[in-house]
Amino acid sequence: MDHTAADDISHQANAWFALFHGGAPTPEQRAAWSAWMAADVRHAQAYAELENLWAASALLLQPSPAAAPVAPARLSRRRFVGLGLAASAAAVTAGAGTLWLNGVDSPFADLRTAVGERRIAYLPDGSTVEMAGHTAMNLDFSATRRAVELLHGQAFFRVRPSAAGEFSINTQAGRLHTREGEFCVSCENDAGLVAVSQGRVQVLTAGQQTELEEGLSLSFSARATGDIQRAELAQMLAWRNGRLVFFNEPLLTVVDALQRWRKGRIFIMDKQLAARRVSLILNLDHPDQMLDVLSRALAVRTTRYTDLVTLIYPA
Template sequence: MAGSDGAEADGIDDGDDPIERAAAAWVARLSSSDATEADHRAFEAWREADPAHAAAYAEMDALWRRLGQLPDPRPRRGPLEEPAKGPPEGSLKGSPKGSPKTLSGLAALALIGGGLAYEVGLLDRLRADLWSDVGTIAHATLPDGSGVALNTDTAIAVRFTAQERGIALLRGEASFDVVPDPNRPFVVRGGGLSVRAVGTRFFLRADGAGRPVGVAEGRVDVSGPSGRAVVSAGEEIRVGGGALQVAAADVERDLAWRDGRLIFAGRPLAAVLAELDRYRRGRIVLLDSRLGERRVTGAFDARNTDEALDVIAATMGARIRRLSPLLVLVGSPL
């Protein structure tokens, strides 16, 4: 089921301004956690070499912050202050299509940011024994006979010893069908949590998700900086309030990705788009927070997120704009 009602596809020229592309590269590079002092010195030299460099960087930096990539250091207005006159810097509002320069800048940022994300993922893969690419799901059998499924963009390192069957979840999400062995517990560590099991089926996410652990069969012992909890079949861990909270959950639905399906029941569109974003390179950017609050119920193919976006556009009357393979904008209802 794919519809085009309310959907709009647009492209941009590939002839980007080289100064804009350089500025986008600097914004992405300096926002990276591994940016060095040498990077900062080289950037200052580039920016001071030409006033056009400084202007392009300021514009790209504003766009990057608008997309939520960096915290905005500008002070927030108090409740009694007058609103600023005119549109905010880097605003995407205005004409429905946006200015060509703005769209070009967004595409450049998505391209550079996507490239950096790929490089970070590559480092994790170099340390991994098993990994999956963005948009793919991999299944494997571990040395003890336990099964593992790797969700999109996931990497694990196998660290089995005589005392413990250890797994390091370096990135992403994985589910495990654990073969019982009372003498060697099965322990998965990732995302600041340690999950200990003897024989069970569960998943762990290491990407900062609010629901990082779920159990389909058996029980697991979860520990982390916020405490410790025992999670049984049909339950999940929810992170919040300074403690690990155990709650009932439809774990089988949450594990549908193992078969290439993404199932949502009354989830906010913003959360659905964030999940779809995990299965594609680049970014899906939601431009309307009110639209993001609308609820979505449905099943989608994890291997075809473009079709999922088209269905959302047709059923919710949202405008979908594909600026490049790496950047999709989801706008207000028509």
């Protein structure tokens, strides 16, 4: 099977899985799903893989009765400073580039969330924004203007049409414009990603303008704009339903995402391990168990030094 066909089946399986686990399918949709499952054995296999992954993640979240709690390693101030210097100099410094240990920064932002917090806010024009953990933004609304500055983080916007004109989002990576629609934006430093679930979004970066339609995504930065991709919306928006979903992603990407949902800093101490591909579903209602789930599922070893620093090694 060629890669294009495999990607199409994976995308369809993700869409059906999201419908059945995050929505209320109609009888017609259930019939269409049954027909899709019966049409090709590869359809059923792809859907079964998602079901098995979901079930395995639920089991991993249940503490083992035979497992005794392990106290985190003691760490002196001298050793902590030495560890920080060593980790900073390491070839693999896995985790997001910004270190947030206290859970909140951008204290003067108009809207913000702490690490692990989710929040829905109503904007002055009647639009709404659903904010993921560790997200901050400023608002600029008037009778003739509606603009958001996304300082950092991830947010899902539902933009309503308004006499004030276009809705704009400014980031370090570029600007977004739309009149109405639904889309998710994430931005850390000068790297951004947008995925459109309804309507159209215009992305403006240095020297380039890109129009995104429903079901498409785009990575962008102040220096370059990526290729338009099909958006895996069920995966990208799973955090809104209390899950983090990763399919064939590098462990480094997974760890970067965890930084938004649990306090402290995580370092992967091996280059090959950081590049290892991972399929995993994590429950945001149990942030303290995320690393335990990760270590069990991937057979890696984690060492915690207080609640501030965690190191990940090959098993």
